[in-house]
Amino acid sequence: MPDQTQNAFRALADPTRRDIMRLLSANALTIVEVSTHFDMTRAAVKKHLTVLSDGGLITVEPRGRERINRINPSGLAPVLSWLEFFDQFWDDRLADLKTAIEKDIQ
Amino acid sequence: MPDQTQNAFRALADPTRRDIMRLLSANALTIVEVSTHFDMTRAAVKKHLTVLSDGGLITVEPRGRERINRINPSGLAPVLSWLEFFDQFWDDRLADLKTAIEKDIQ
């Protein structure tokens, strides 16, 4: 059983991966399409996508010879859940947020 | 000029450091006191505290020969700010959160 919290935080720790998240928030893209936005090889980008997938932050849908990488916002839930612990310092507002999110994702 | 967003995400990527955050949320502690909670040397814990400090997630106050490590919740602001970008997937609730936080921490 994977530690989703750890995998998600790990995935977010790299700036390239956070950029990929933003990129995919606009459009679902293939690996090649994502690669064109970064100054590194396709293989390196694919590794980042694997880490994001392990963290539950994206989903990958095979389509013919392509793989469509799609953002998975609910993958951020463990991160928000962890951050929510600190809402005691912010007057319980993060708790409200978490409840709202949990209501949204199935 | 440090990249606070990167430093904060980097600091949160390690499970020990996240545990230290929780620990310090209850009480401000010296390095030795923090060390007693983990199965590693004092030097290793101190390194983690340095990373947390670099990320703006704790503050360190010298007191005599001790250093009081105190949680700094506002250091999470860059993280929440980045996450807020994805509130488009959650009906703008994270944006409300960010506004609320910004109102709290001068």
Place this chain on the structure above:
DNA sequence: TTTAAATGATACCAAAAAGTATCATGTTGC
């Protein structure tokens, strides 16, 4: 049916991260 395109997989490399051990420095208290 070939050929080109998209991806998978592997080996390899360099740098960063996590940890230890050790010694130096500064403080407290008797």
Place this chain on the structure above:
DNA sequence: GCAACATGATACTTTTTGGTATCATTTAAA
């Protein structure tokens, strides 16, 4: 003053990470 204590600092080792290069496999398309 001096011994014990808390921390600082450095060197070193191991593992992980981010990256490249290369070749194999699968699929689309002419």
